[in-house]
Amino acid sequence: MSVLTANARDSGVLTWRNLMNVRRQPDLLLGATLQPIMFVLLFAYVFGGSIGQDPDAYREFLMGGIFAQTVAFNSAYTTLGMAADLEKGVIDRFRSLPMSRAAVLLGRTFSDLVVSALGLLVMSVCGLIVGWRIRGSFLDAVLGYGILLLFSFAMSWIGAWVGMVSGNVQVAQSAGFIWMFPVSFVSSAFVSAASMPGFLEVIADWNPVTAVADASRELFGNARPGILAAGDSWPAQNPVLWAVLSCVAILVIFMPIAVSKYRKVASK
């Protein structure tokens, strides 16, 4: 059997194993879906009234941001999963088997991608309930979901690396989430980046979360009236292109880092 098919088979087996774990431990899934629902309700009804001129328009704007934030948080679940496997000694058994070396990481990031897709589905239904609609073409909508999933997958690789650096589940529990807060809030997920003071605006403009949030708004055809409008920086004007580019950049940087870290932690 060729190396590639063996790799795909082993990754598939581990993806299945991880998904069975999710199925038997539904509390994890609950966390992954309840948190974004909470954010939707919080921002739509608590803060929403004082952001922008029109609460209905804000809810339409908000959903793109929540989508981006939800898939970005996927990295934290990868962090937890990696740390738990390392701690339990399961990785040792895998390494003593004649299986593909990359399968542990690929299986983990694939299964988290599936969980992420489920989260997106729940979010979309939640969005439809609060008044959000897909107003663009079918193809654009597909592209929009595609970018969200690509971003989820890319963030998962950062998460895998963070999980291996953490070393144990306790550390991973805080390390996996803590960096997500500034990353998801210093962005246009909830407010327009143009409303932020100087240097924060620059960071927010180039933040991939902004790009992914803005790209989904653009592709889902969600209007951005008044102070919710995008700025005039290059990334703000080309969110789709910048979203794809930054996802690719994250993958190009973090896949090799995670793989080499895996080799190191696993051979101690």
Added chain:
Amino acid sequence: MPPSASQVAVRAEALVKTYGSTRALDGVDLEIPSGTVLGLLGPNGAGKTTVVRILTTLLKPDSGRAFVAGHDVLADPDAVRRSIGLSGQYAAVDENLTGHENLYMVGRLYGMTRPDAKARAKELISRFRLVEAGDRPAKTYSGGMRRRLDLAGALVAEPTVVILDEPTTGLDPRGRMDTWEVIGELVADGATVLLTTQYLEEADQLADTILVIDRGKVIATGTADQLKGQVGGERLEIVVGEPGELAKTAEILVAVGAGDPVIDDHQRRVTVKVDTGPKALVEALRRLDQESVTVLDVALHRPTLDDVFLSLTGHSAEDDPATDAKAKRGKKGAAR
């Protein structure tokens, strides 16, 4: 030259591994003839797990060579992985998968097809008496059941060499007996087994040859009987009624015994090596009676492996707080 796989299943030569300033392995050699069981015996932190990690390709030695089933662990790790089954110190079963699913997963990762992996899982589940629990998640299993499942996992691909790293550590007596039975069957089937343990009784029960390892060095090799022979013949133990009688008793035991008696004040017990067995026992009792010493208990026993360990290393095998702490640190590192 790699050894021919038909006679020698496992060979390690001069393995050295250091962690910082600690020499975890300081030149370990070992050889396991095909179809035999080698017991690697030593306290926590002696280096047993390091040997296992090197032989299973999880860890590279700083120097030295090792061959498993005729394959070089450094040059051809994948071939080694195809020939071994490892059952670890921590039962590495997936808690949320059922018994069947765990074994199916391992089978698939050995490259079996779906139907083959399913059939093999079913076969092992019944062989390891897990039929009733086979469709329940492993987190509902008792310690002994988990260990059996982990052992079954090591056998999925019918490996030529089975490596069991402390298979009964942390099990209750029932679980331990259970696991011994399973290992016994394995051995009867002709598998080559490397077994690490810190229980002398376990090595005595299961191993053809025992390798005693302490602080990264092999300090003795042989069958259980040979090792016991090294310590010398039997031991005569006398427990007396009054502490004041200890000195007198020791004097008498010097006369009948073959070495210096050891006095345990606390237990009011005197022990001495004897060469003449029951004769020495009778003679000692006769003299003690003459001196009117109150004898509460008498025993003549063959040396246990515990005695062997004590005489080889000067400390007992089962409790050594200093090396214990080191071992724990080592494990933490390994988990990272």
